[in-house]
Amino acid sequence: MPLLVRRAALQAALALPALAARAQGRWPQRPVRLVVPYAPGGGTDVFARALAEGLRPALGQTVTVENRSGGNGVVGNEFVTRAEPDGSVFLVDSGSFSLNPHMVPNLSFSPLRDFTHVSLLSRFPLMMTVANNQPFGDVRALVAAAKAAPRSIGFGTSDAAISLAGNLFARLAGVEMVEVTYRGAAPMLNDLIAGHLPVGWNSTVAALPHIQAGRLRAFGVTMAERTALLPEVPTLQEAGVPGYEFAGWYGMAAPAGLDPAIAETMWSAIQAALQEPGIRGRLAAIGADLKPLGPAGFTALLREEDARWQQFRREGLLGRSG
Template sequence: MPAFERRALLAALAGAVLPCPALAQAAWPRRPVRLLVPYAPGGGTDVFTRALAEGLRPLLGQPVLVENRAGANGVVGSEVVARAEPDGSLFLVDTGSHTLNPYVMPALPYDTARDFTPVALLSRYPMLLAVSTAAPFADVPGLVAAARTAPRSIGFGTSDAAISYAGNLFTRLAGIEMVEVAYRGAAPMLNDLIAGHLPTSWNSTVAALPHLQAGRIRAFGVTTKERSALLPDVPSLAEAGVPGYEFAGWYGMLGPAGLPAPIAEAMSAAIHQALRDPGLRDKLLRIGADLNPLDPAGFTALRQEEDARWSRAAREGLIVRAQ
């Protein structure tokens, strides 16, 4: 980005926060900005966030650091942000599991609606059913047949609540019983899949694509209604033999409750600007991201829609609260 454009954007960001009394003495950000990923390094959320951080650094004029705090389906890292000062120095980058967790966790140390400020929807993405190269089945019908022959003999790996839902929706619609194996992040799950210790798993395309391209794992189907342009030879799961299957994940950014609206708007503007950069955009599109970000208001509306979806799914028995 030319120097004059960078100065113009920084001026706009500074101007956006000056009307806020708490920021009347200085522009945001005045110090490094931290993006907290509540999952293990190497997974899809981590890969996406580190790429985004590279794009944000020249726009914000401060270091943008990525931290990982894995554990409890994203709850450990989310609590850190919920308890943080709302000064624009710490943000959470989470998946759709953030809105699902209240319906699957026995208790949360925060309120997902009250204790966070929506900043931006970053990306939607398809998920996929990934299979070990050592597994004996060749496609979805083969997997379903094997699971029907020997119920609860085949495991499927998951790494967060939304991915757990994707796997359990598959077993429900296919009419089979499998065993869910929960991991702290996509990276350790993929390691076991590659090594042949885990027969199947559910992953974001962002996390799985490098391993698919290297031939270390196989893809049996994507979760979206249509095929992914990134994986045109991989059928949708509905095509592959599970009628009615449709689901997609997302990445979003949130701040602590009380984050001043001008900071949320300024960060959202920087995200939109970063995702328009051809280099960053191409990099993220090549790993399966769908880059149509939403501003704080749009992301708030999406979170409300998601909450209604999970409430309905819980009533219908499609998700089960952990004990």
């Protein structure tokens, strides 16, 4: 055998184990689960299911959504912290992920320490929604009714971030309202639509279909600018609550110790999924602001949020009003 041929054969033989190792280590080689720590039908669940649909072709693997609700997201969060960091389990959560440590006593985990941060998926405005059977027609009338009869009007919340949105409104509006907590947005929306609950705080993702169908009324959005989805709905600042501004978000994390290469691969798949026209159009149509951040950017955001919530705690804005 000529020398060059023998050398090429030897190089190929030496390369086979490396190629085999890379093939064995390629991720993902089994189905991926996205854990949503809230009940089915809420904004986080709706977003996660649309994302899972886009991730399947991007990853070349089955991607499922698993709901583990309870404790304002804590039950699902704890489940993910106990999972193996092998890339088979990811968490899709809302802004409550960073807020819970400042609102839940004796939390067993830290969002900054006990997770691998994968991506900020989307920001979105929250909105104040009101049942059709309520007598007040706008925010000013609601505030007047709440001042006339303190603690007579309840407002529904489904996670820690939405709880803060509602309590921040009560504090800045100078009213006393009663917080009613739910395990997810879907059961809260059911009570709102049925007229059993006067007021609810929701993501645009969860509430928009019901508002468009006339089953609920939107009194205000929480961000500093109106949403293009409901341009006729004022911001809460415009509606009479000076200084009110609050944004929600969805993000993805994984158990601590996840291989950074897997996090980067998932981040690339997320970008591909959110660029797919059908997925992007569906999520944009329900109010998602699709400007994701990768692992480093998401970590930086979580640190900023942690400092903000510490400041809010010092100012007394994190206590529940109910």
